Amino acid sequence: MRVDPANVQGFVMRPYSYPFSRHLLCRIVNSAGARAWLAATIPSVTNAGQSLEGRPDPLFNISMSWSGLDALDVTAGGEPIAAARSQFDPDFITPSIPTALGDWDKRFDNRDLHMILHIHCRSQPALETATQNIRAAVAGIMTELSVNAAA
Numbered sequence: 771m772r773v774d775p776a777n778v779q780g781f782v783m784r785p786y787s788y789p790f791s792r793h794l795l796c797r798i799v800n801s802a803g804a805r806a807w808l809a810a811t812i813p814s815v816t817n818a819g820q821s822l823e824g825r826p827d828p829l830f831n832i833s834m835s836w837s838g839l840d841a842l843d844v845t846a847g848g849e850p851i852a853a854a855r856s857q858f859d860p861d862f863i864t865p866s867i868p869t870a871l872g873d874w875d876k877r878f879d880n881r882d883l884h885m886i887l888h889i890h891c892r893s894q895p896a897l898e899t900a901t902q903n904i905r906a907a908v909a910g911i912m913t914e915l916s917v918n919a920a921a
Contacts, residue, residue: 775819779831781888783818786829788890790897794904796912798841798884803911805842808832811907816890828900829890838884882915 775783798804816829836858887904891897905914 776817778818780816780818780820780822780829781831781890786822786890788827788829788892790892790894791888791890792897792901794887794889794901795883795915796885796887796908797882797915798838798912800911801841801843804885804908805844807908807911808842825892827892827896830900830904831888831890833886833888835883835885837881841884885912 780786811830811832814830816826816831820826822829887908889897889900889904891900
């Protein structure tokens with residue numbers, strides 16, 4: 771079976787050589803808003819079929835946890851969800867298992883980690899601008915978790 775690289779996020783198939791990156795750990799607080807944001811954002815996600823020769827800036831990817839799919843209200847019943855559930859490692863479905871995503875030094879509950887927004891840039895100013903734009907776009911839709919907060 772041949773996989774279309776345009777249907778795979780870029781960082782899954784090759785490492786990025788950009789010197790600056792930020793990974794925003796997010797919790798969804800508005801399901802409908804998050805679904806709309808994702809639908810609008812999909813075209814901006816860097817895919818593996820995309821050429822990086824022109825060094826586009828930023829490169830952007832999204833990671834989603836099973837808890838995140840739950841928070842989007844897309845896991846409520848139905849055949850496709852049952853099939854998807856059977857393909858997920860149980861460690862990632864059962865949030866009570868602390869080893870699934872690490873305990874992040876007990877700074878937050880793994881069930882709160884719904885999505886990671888990955889930003890890769892060629893310069894620090896570009897990273898700051900991209901981060902500011904993404905944070906503004908998800909305001910009221912997601913809250914950012916912090917691993918630097920006091921336990």
